[in-house]
């Protein structure tokens with residue numbers, strides 16, 4: 001379990017994420033758009049690795065009949081999420097990592113996991129996604145966005161240079177941008193698109209499709 005730490009306000013945290021990860025808000029909007037076009041009316045939606053609750057906060061009104069469970073292993077994040085949703089009766093909270101969640105099998109309609117599973121090594125991520133598969137109802141949908149590894153060294157070099165350019169344009173110094181990029185394969189552990197699709201299929205999902213790609217970040221949905 002990751003321990004509580006001192007966090008900035010949700011707005012400040014989100015603003016920092018927006019300048020660090022290209023198209024950050026778009027990932028949320030497009031993930032929600034996938035769920036809408038999937039054509040189910042979710043009763044229970046689990047947002048794991050919810051962070052500051054940005055996704056649920058920005059989209060809850062579009063799903064008036066849905067109950068949202070927000071989970072995150074970091075207590076400080078759950079505190080921010082609770083504060084931000086200020087007593088909304090359709091939200092509940094759990095302080096756990098995805099692999100530790102213990103909701104019943106086939107109990108959830110939608111699971112979103114946006115940029116929160118890259119801290120796992122490959123085995124850990126598999127365990128977390130197997131747990132998502134277990135908790136989803138048959139016909140339920142898992143939507144994730146992850147830092148993803150390009151298939152070639154050349155692809156890595158080009159994407160890294162583009163991300164660095166974006167960070168510098170957003171106001172980071174060269175050194176800060178380099179520090180940020182040094183986290184690749186040290187603080188987070190990306191796998192290729194192909195490997196991630198295979199992993200989701202190995203979990204048991206029958207349909208797996210990428211739906212958005214930007215720099216190192218790729219979104220996938222997977223249907224049970």
Ligand SMILES: C[S@@+](CC[C@H](N)C(=O)[O-])C[C@H]1O[C@@H](n2cnc3c(N)ncnc32)[C@H](O)[C@@H]1O
Nearest residue numbers: 049050051054073074077097098114115116119
């Ligand atoms: C970059 S933030 C993304 C937050 C949110 N999903 C969003 O898109 O705004 C990553 C979050 O993942 C959480 N996290 C870290 N390890 C996790 C795990 N094993 N399972 C679920 N969430 C995790 C962190 O505590 C953090 O809140």
